[in-house]
Amino acid sequence: MTPIKHVAGTAIPFGRKNVDTDVIIPAHWLKTITRTGLGKGAFESIRAEEGNIFDDPAYAGAQILIAGDNFGCGSSREHAAWALLDMGITCVIAPSFSDIFSGNAFKNGILTVVLPQEAIDRLLEVAKDQPIDIDLETQTVTTPFQDRFQFEIDPFRKHCLINGLDEVGLTLARDEAIRTHEAKIAAELPFLANVVAA
Amino acid sequence: MTGTAKTLYEKIWDAHVVERREDGTCLIWIDRHLVHEVTSPQAFEALRVSGRKVRRPDLTLAVPDHNLPTTARRDAAGGRIPIADPQSAQQLEMLEKNAPAFGIRYIGDADREQGIVHVVGPEQGFSLPGATIVCGDSHTASHGGLGALAFGIGTSEVEHVLATQTLLLKQSKTMEVRVEGELGAGVTAKDVVLHICGVLGASGGTGYVIEYTGSAIRSLSIEGRLTISNMAIEHGARAGLCAPDDKTIAYVKGRPYAPKGADWDKAVAWWKSLATDAGATYDKVVVIDAADIQPTVTWGTSPEDTVAIGGVVPAPESFADPSKQEAARKSLDYMGLTPGQKLSDVEVQNVFIGSCTNSRIEDMRAAAAVVKGRKKADNVRWAIVVPGSGLVKEQAEAEGLDKIFIEAGIEWREPGCSACLAMNPDKVPAGERCASTSNRNFVGRQGPGARTHLVSPAMAAAAAVTGKLTDVRELIG
Numbered sequence: 130m131t132p133i134k135h136v137a138g139t140a141i142p143f144g145r146k147n148v149d150t151d152v153i154i155p156a157h158w159l160k161t162i163t164r165t166g167l168g169k170g171a172f173e174s175i176r177a178e179e180g181n182i183f184d185d186p187a188y189a190g191a192q193i194l195i196a197g198d199n200f201g202c203g204s205s206r207e208h209a210a211w212a213l214l215d216m217g218i219t220c221v222i223a224p225s226f227s228d229i230f231s232g233n234a235f236k237n238g239i240l241t242v243v244l245p246q247e248a249i250d251r252l253l254e255v256a257k258d259q260p261i262d263i264d265l266e267t268q269t270v271t272t273p274f275q276d277r278f279q280f281e282i283d284p285f286r287k288h289c290l291i292n293g294l295d296e297v298g299l300t301l302a303r304d305e306a307i308r309t310h311e312a313k314i315a316a317e318l319p320f321l322a323n324v325v326a327a
Numbered sequence: 328m329t330g331t332a333k334t335l336y337e338k339i340w341d342a343h344v345v346e347r348r349e350d351g352t353c354l355i356w357i358d359r360h361l362v363h364e365v366t367s368p369q370a371f372e373a374l375r376v377s378g379r380k381v382r383r384p385d386l387t388l389a390v391p392d393h394n395l396p397t398t399a400r401r402d403a404a405g406g407r408i409p410i411a412d413p414q415s416a417q418q419l420e421m422l423e424k425n426a427p428a429f430g431i432r433y434i435g436d437a438d439r440e441q442g443i444v445h446v447v448g449p450e451q452g453f454s455l456p457g458a459t460i461v462c463g464d465s466h467t468a469s470h471g472g473l474g475a476l477a478f479g480i481g482t483s484e485v486e487h488v489l490a491t492q493t494l495l496l497k498q499s500k501t502m503e504v505r506v507e508g509e510l511g512a513g514v515t516a517k518d519v520v521l522h523i524c525g526v527l528g529a530s531g532g533t534g535y536v537i538e539y540t541g542s543a544i545r546s547l548s549i550e551g552r553l554t555i556s557n558m559a560i561e562h563g564a565r566a567g568l569c570a571p572d573d574k575t576i577a578y579v580k581g582r583p584y585a586p587k588g589a590d591w592d593k594a595v596a597w598w599k600s601l602a603t604d605a606g607a608t609y610d611k612v613v614v615i616d617a618a619d620i621q622p623t624v625t626w627g628t629s630p631e632d633t634v635a636i637g638g639v640v641p642a643p644e645s646f647a648d649p650s651k652q653e654a655a656r657k658s659l660d661y662m663g664l665t666p667g668q669k670l671s672d673v674e675v676q677n678v679f680i681g682s683c684t685n686s687r688i689e690d691m692r693a694a695a696a697v698v699k700g701r702k703k704a705d706n707v708r709w710a711i712v713v714p715g716s717g718l719v720k721e722q723a724e725a726e727g728l729d730k731i732f733i734e735a736g737i738e739w740r741e742p743g744c745s746a747c748l749a750m751n752p753d754k755v756p757a758g759e760r761c762a763s764t765s766n767r768n769f770v771g772r773q774g775p776g777a778r779t780h781l782v783s784p785a786m787a788a789a790a791a792v793t794g795k796l797t798d799v800r801e802l803i804g
Contacts, residue, residue, distance in 0.1 A: 146650045147529050147629050151769040156748045160394070160414035162368035162421055164482075174771050197650060199530035202563065203769060204748075205465040206366065207481035225533060228499075228565045229465060233481035283497070284350045296483070297379070300491045303346065303354060307493060310345040310356050318342065320586035320594035321358045321458055324385055324432075 130238040132293035136220040136263045140193035141182055142256040144249070148196060149203035150230065154212040167208055168215030183216075193261055195252050196223040201230025210237045220263050222270065224249050235286050236296065240265060248278045265291060332606035334501050335570050336536045339476040339601065343459050345493055354493050358458035359475075361444045362389040362431065362485070364422040365750070366463030370486035371425040382492045384430035388453050391419050391436055392443045393750045397713050397740035400437045407437075415751065429489070442716020442742040445469040445683035449553060450716055452582025456571035456598045461488055465560045466683045466766065472553035473579070474571030474601060476536070479560065499565065500610040502535040506543035508617030513800040515693065516551030517685060517764065517783035519543065520558040521623040525633035526615060532564030535611065538603065539569050543617040549578040550689040557684045558766050561630035570602040624670050624796055625768045625781040627658035632768070634670060636786070636798045642666035661770055662778050663758070670796050673780070677761035678710035678737070678791040679773070680784050682747035685764035686715030688722050690784040694764075695728040697788035697802055703736035704794030710737040711753065713745040737791060749774045762790035 158170035172183050182188060194213070200223040201209060210233040213221070221234065222242040231241045242263060244252070248270070252261060255272045262271045265287060270278040289296065300307075315322040333341070345354040367389075374381070381387065394415035402408055410416040419436065426433035434440050440447060445466055448454035456474035461467060463485040470477035484494055504523055539555050547555070552569040559567025569575075576595055579585050586594045621635035632655075634641070643655035643666070659665065664673070680686075680694050691714060703710050712732050714720040720742055723729055729739045746753040747765035749772070755761040757776025764787050765772075768779040780796060789797040 144650075146654055147631075149629075149767075149769050151748075151767070151772055155771050155775075156750050159365050159750065160412070160418055162372070162417060164369050174775070199533065199563065202529055203465065203560070203767060205463060205467075205479035205481055207369075207463075207483060210481070225530060227530070227563065228533060229479055229481060229560075233483065236481065236483035283352070285348065285352050285495075296495060297373075297377075297487050297490050300354065300487065300493060300495065301379075306346045306354065307356075307491065311492075314356065314358075318457075318593075318597065320590040320597075321455065324359075324388075324453065324584050325587065325590075326583060 130293045130295060133219060133238055133240055133290050134265050136192050136240065138193065138260050139188055139191040140195050140252070140256040140261040141188045141191045142195050142253040143182055144195060144197050144253045146197035147199045147202055150201055150206050150209040151203055153201065153209040154206065159206060159208050164211045165215060167212035171212040171216045190217060192217055192219045193263065194218050194221045195249060195256055196221055198224045198246070200226050202227040205229045207233045210234045210239055213239060222249065222252060235290065238290060238293065240290060242270060242280045244270065244278050244280055251276060332604035334603045334607045334609060335474065335538055335568055335601055336476065336501055339457055339459065340498055352495055352497055355459060355496050357461055357488050357492050357494060358386060359448070359453055359460045360387040360488050361448055361460070361462035361467070362387060363393060363444050363462070363464060364391045364418045365393045366482050367425065367485055368418060368421045369482045370489060371429065373486045374489060379490045381429040381431065381489045386492065387431045387489070388434070388448070389422055389426040389431050390434045390441060390444045390447050391422050393744045393748065394418050395436055395743040396751050397711070397743050397745050397753055400741060411752070439717040439721065442719065443683045443686060443744055445557065446686060446715030446719065449473055450582065450718055452579055452585030455579060455585070456575055457601050461494065466557050468559040468565065468567050469553050469557035469683055471556035471559065471566055471568040472549060473575055474568055474598065476566055476568065478566040499536040500534055502532060502537045502564070502611040502613065503609040504537050504539050504613045504615065505541040506539065506615045506617050507541040508543055510543055510546070510617050510620065513622050513785065513803055514620050515783040515785060516547050516554040518620055518623045520555045521625065521630070521633045521781060522620045523615065524558065524562045524630040526613065527562040529561065529629045529631040530563040532559065532562045535564050537564040537567040539567060544569055545572065548689055549574055550687040553687065554684055558630065561766055571598045622783065622786050622799055624786065626662065626664060626670065627655060628661055628768055628770050629658070630766065630768060630781065632658060636670055636796065638670055640664045640666050640668045640670065671798060672795065673760065674706055674795045675762045675780070675790050676706060676708045676759040677755050678707055678787050679746040679761055679763040679765060680711070680787050681713030681715070681745050682765035683715065684766045685784045686713060686719065688719050690764065691719065691723040691728050694784040694788040695731045697785050697799060698735045698737065698792060699731050701735055701792040703791050706794040707791055710791045711740050711746070712737055713740045714742050716742050735792065746773050748772060762787045762796060
């Protein structure tokens with residue numbers, strides 16, 4: 130996973146509410162067996178609209194997406210995170226995210242920043258023609274106009290993002306604790322510990 | 328939480344904590360892992376690349392469902408009928424190869440037990456009350472209907488569970504959604520959950536695990552409770568649960584992978600201890616009067632866009648939130664509806680009865696009861712019933728339900744996810760409308776440009792025979 134500490138530059142002032150993962154990447158793109166190449170299908174239905182924000186040259190190469198409430202709701206497809214990464218997005222700012230999407234984003238090194246709607250409204254305004262700056266170490270989002278918004282992030286997620294850590298590797302290192310629990314379940318809840326066919 | 332009194336969710340959570348970190352993140356043991364072909368190839372590939380094994384293949388069950396056509400899969404000689412879409416075929420082939428390569432139990436495309444993973448799990452007794460159950464699919468919440476802590480995960484988490492049989496999670500907040508009272512005639516579990524989506528909104532449950540309680544929930548069959556929990560994610564909750572009771576225990580008993588003998592007795596004793604303690608508190612409580620729930624339909628492109636069948640399409644200006652007004656305008660434009668239009672005047676060209684929400688035997692029976700002695704309306708171009716599993720199909724056929732549908736001009740198909748998300752050939756054409764028993768009315772969900780109205784199986788059947796969204800109570804008298 131690529132470490133992420135600081136993202137700055139053009140941000141796409143999208144702002145739409147309840148954007149589901151079917152909108153981020155429609156189901157017909159899910160037939161892939163790799164994690165790459167999904168950027169072409171990202172926001173396909175929106176990109177079919179003339180003058181859409183994603184194909185606006187003003188926001189070409191943006192690494193930041195400013196979204197609306199409940200971003201990434203719906204399907205658990207990690208393809209949504211892969212599609213964003215493939216289109217170059219490494220940070221999404223929104224008033225709220227679906228739980229599954231924010232987990233998927235984190236596991237792919239995408240920073241999700243939660244800020245109140247008033248802050249989002251301001252950033253949507255600024256991002257029309259000015260860059261946005263996100264600093265993960267200090268947990269701040271700033272603008273060229275001296276706006277400064279502090280955001281919260283889970284300390285473990287912050288640590289993993291900054292260091293680009295692989296969660297599977299971290300958990301495998303806890304093998305002893307896992308074995309202990311496995312033995313406890315086998316003793317106390319044997320009906321859950323194994324699957325026995327008829 | 329008051330003293331040591333715990334909610335159902337807290338009891339299951341506590342029984343599964345492997346270790347708790349200082350920041351509150353917990354490593355959680357996973358009892359059952361369901362795998363399908365769409366969200367697993369990249370996880371198996373990652374295991375291969377890193378030289379990792381599946382830690383507990385015996386706790387894992389793989390079933391293909393999303394890409395499978397719902398037409399015949401074997402020819403008369405028993406040979407596999409090739410799948411036209413090469414990408415669909417490739418995903419299915421990957422699962423068929425990955426499962427045995429990693430020692431995972433696999434139910435194949437032509438096995439009689441094959442079906443939608445969320446129908447197969449409970450049906451096989453693989454999904455159990457009190458268990459932690461995951462799958463790379465957001466509708467994993469379904470299994471919560473049995474009183475399991477079940478939730479959808481992304482592909483990286485699929486890889487994590489395969490490699491470690493655990494997940495790193497933060498404990499969720501708890502919400503009680505209590506539905507009290509008696510459900511009216513023609514009001515089903517699907518109407519209840521659509522109504523809940525309307526009340527809570529699409530993000531109302533975000534950050535929470537919901538427990539559905541109250542006399543109306545207790546009165547539902549296990550099939551009905553699976554339908555309710557299935558759509559927890561449509562009001563934002565990653566998991567939704569119904570406390571296990573005698574109905575749950577009777578449902579699980581005797582299923583192929585259900586515990587046996589002394590293990591069974593231990594299991595029953597534990598399941599009975601899981602109900603939320605008197606005095607335990609939830610972070611949020613929402614109370615709904617069952618009498619307020621009517622047969623319900625959606626008008627827009629979010630599951631929160633619900634209205635009673637007797638109602639009208641709302642005006643965007645009727646919403647307080649400006650961004651919801653804008654979303655409603657876009658939805659109405661996409662759906663081709665106008666404010667004030669009566670829902671019962673809306674004609675449909677397609678009807679889909681199926682999906683992990685509504686494809687169990689009770690759903691087949693409810694739809695067949697409405698269709699019986701009637702014919703598909705002429706303006707309905709395409710109507711299909713897709714049972715949730717091969718066993719549901721067999722049961723329905725034993726009861727003669729297939730004949731009722733076929734005689735009415737409705738197609739009877741092979742099990743799978745089908746037109747719920749249109750990854751297989753079952754699609755709704757652009758601009759056409761579908762009365763659908765599935766769980767999402769998102770833009771393009773049933774095919775590019777398709778217009779979805781979410782309804783119960785009985786309501787979908789009513790739409791099939793009248794050709795428009797219809798109050799099923801007018802047909803059942």
